[in-house]
Amino acid sequence: RVRGVEAKLKGSLGERVDRLEAELAAERSKSSSLTSKLTNSESELQAIRSKLHNLEQQRATEFEASKSREDRLKEQLAEALKRIEELTELVGKMKQDAALDASNATSESEEAAKRLAESEAARKALEGRLREKQAEMEHRQRALFRGMSSMLIAGQ
Numbered sequence: 001r002v003r004g005v006e007a008k009l010k011g012s013l014g015e016r017v018d019r020l021e022a023e024l025a026a027e028r029s030k031s032s033s034l035t036s037k038l039t040n041s042e043s044e045l046q047a048i049r050s051k052l053h054n055l056e057q058q059r060a061t062e063f064e065a066s067k068s069r070e071d072r073l074k075e076q077l078a079e080a081l082k083r084i085e086e087l088t089e090l091v092g093k094m095k096q097d098a099a100l101d102a103s104n105a106t107s108e109s110e111e112a113a114k115r116l117a118e119s120e121a122a123r124k125a126l127e128g129r130l131r132e133k134q135a136e137m138e139h140r141q142r143a144l145f146r147g148m149s150s151m152l153i154a155g156q
Helices: 003-104 108-154
Strands: none
Touching: 003 108
16 A cells, blocks of 8 residues: 555656656746847847947038038138128229229220129129028038938937
8 A cells, every 4th residue: 555655656746747847848948039039139239239320420420521511611601701892892992993084084984884894793793602602501501400300310
């Protein structure tokens, strides 16, 4: 009788050990699968971080280039304004000279009027170019802000 109970207990323990070993193997398999998934996710995360870093560098480079273009345009604008001022002064002086010369001789006054017209045309041409440069600078500024906005949105 004791041997029968002993055999039963051994069989029962053996079954339990087999079941626990099977459960342990299943859990190890799950753990291995989860570890693999975690490694893959970490790799994907690193790739995304790398792409984000590259995008940030590209945006910074584009921003600096745009800033440089904007600075050049501002310099050109300042030069154009200075030239317009010089031409305006010249036109004023030429008008004075033309008025004085008109009293001296008709041919001299005609020549002064011609120079005045040329200066006026040059001034108008410079004003037109100035307006174009200003519009171009505003357009680039809007494009830069749209790019920065897109970058901020993408970063979020």
